[in-house]
Amino acid sequence: LLSDSVLKPIVTWWDSVIADDPGIPDRFERYLEQLRRQKRENGPEPDDPRLAFLPKPMRFYMRFPEIVRRGQLLPVLGYGMRGVIWFQGESSIERAWQYRKLFPSMIREWRRDWGRGDFPFVYVQLQNYKTDPRQIAELREAQLMTLSSVKNTAMAVAIDIGDEDNVHFNNKWDVGRRLALAALGTVYGKDIVYSGPVYRSMRRDGSRIRLRFDHVCGGLESRNNQPLTDFEIAGKDRVFHPAEARISGSEVIVSSPDVPKPVAARYGWSDIPKCRLYNDAGLPASPFRTDSWRGVTEGNVIPYPR
Numbered sequence: 001l002l003s004d005s006v007l008k009p010i011v012t013w014w015d016s017v018i019a020d021d022p023g024i025p026d027r028f029e030r031y032l033e034q035l036r037r038q039k040r041e042n043g044p045e046p047d048d049p050r051l052a053f054l055p056k057p058m059r060f061y062m063r064f065p066e067i068v069r070r071g072q073l074l075p076v077l078g079y080g081m082r083g084v085i086w087f088q089g090e091s092s093i094e095r096a097w098q099y100r101k102l103f104p105s106m107i108r109e110w111r112r113d114w115g116r117g118d119f120p121f122v123y124v125q126l127q128n129y130k131t132d133p134r135q136i137a138e139l140r141e142a143q144l145m146t147l148s149s150v151k152n153t154a155m156a157v158a159i160d161i162g163d164e165d166n167v168h169f170n171n172k173w174d175v176g177r178r179l180a181l182a183a184l185g186t187v188y189g190k191d192i193v194y195s196g197p198v199y200r201s202m203r204r205d206g207s208r209i210r211l212r213f214d215h216v217c218g219g220l221e222s223r224n225n226q227p228l229t230d231f232e233i234a235g236k237d238r239v240f241h242p243a244e245a246r247i248s249g250s251e252v253i254v255s256s257p258d259v260p261k262p263v264a265a266r267y268g269w270s271d272i273p274k275c276r277l278y279n280d281a282g283l284p285a286s287p288f289r290t291d292s293w294r295g296v297t298e299g300n301v302i303p304y305p306r
Helices: 008-020 024-041 065-076 090-114 133-149 172-186
Strands: 084-086 121-124 153-156 198-205 208-214 220-222 231-234 240-242 244-248 251-255 264-267 277-279
Touching: 008 024, 008 065, 090 121, 090 133, 121 172, 133 153, 153 172, 208 264, 220 244, 231 251
Parallel strands: 084 121, 121 153
Antiparallel strands: 198 208, 208 251, 220 277, 231 240, 231 264, 244 251
16 A cells, blocks of 8 residues: 555555544554453453544544454465455445555455465445445446456446445345356356456447447347436537437447437446346446546545545
8 A cells, every 4th residue: 555656545644643643542452452351251342343532534443454454354364265255345435546556456465465376356346325426436437447457357246236225235145146157157167157248349330329348148138128228428528418228239329319429428327327238148237438537536545534
């Protein structure tokens, strides 16, 4: 984290909080000793772990990178394993732009720590969940980008199975199934369809945009034969309008009477989109955008406002 200018503020922000109240580390150590004693003696737990003596942003102390690393990673470092499955991102949506570096950096560090080479890393893209629509869309994009920036990775899409008011949604079965498919197809070499459609490229065709995908398999489908929704297109003014979308073989063609000269398209670019694009194996397409215009989270690098 300290070696990268985009990631360094994750650490230095905490340092600045402690500098404002130098007694925090001692009070925190005393609390940890209470926890250790409780474990040894099987006694009552100390007060709420979101400690009242900490400044409010620090009460979620488990997010402090060194605490997480010491407490959750190092105790299992060295155990035999074939690969990793991972589900995280909800607490990082305000820093989605930073996550483009943060997530790959963590994967590389874990691989270096374990000393087992580039072991498989299979992860879940964030599900539909009611929050800031553009921030969570950019976090999903950061997760999608990791597929191409970090080798030996695979991603399970969950855009269709979340609960909009519950970040810990109930449908774990489909998430587990899609993670298993990704592992079987990429790690164990099974001849199966393990991914939904992933955006590959676009081509402007007059007033329309043609979108092409990888992992189409036998063809693209619209779920339950309902009309495709949550596609948008924009012209050079960068104003997005809802688009009509239809499947044509292995492509999706999008257009809008409000955008006679489109230059960019987006799909599922919100918090709870009604994403209906699948391949014939019943696996959903990942949300995506064709543009690289500045996002709302670009430049956000500190964990919490002071």
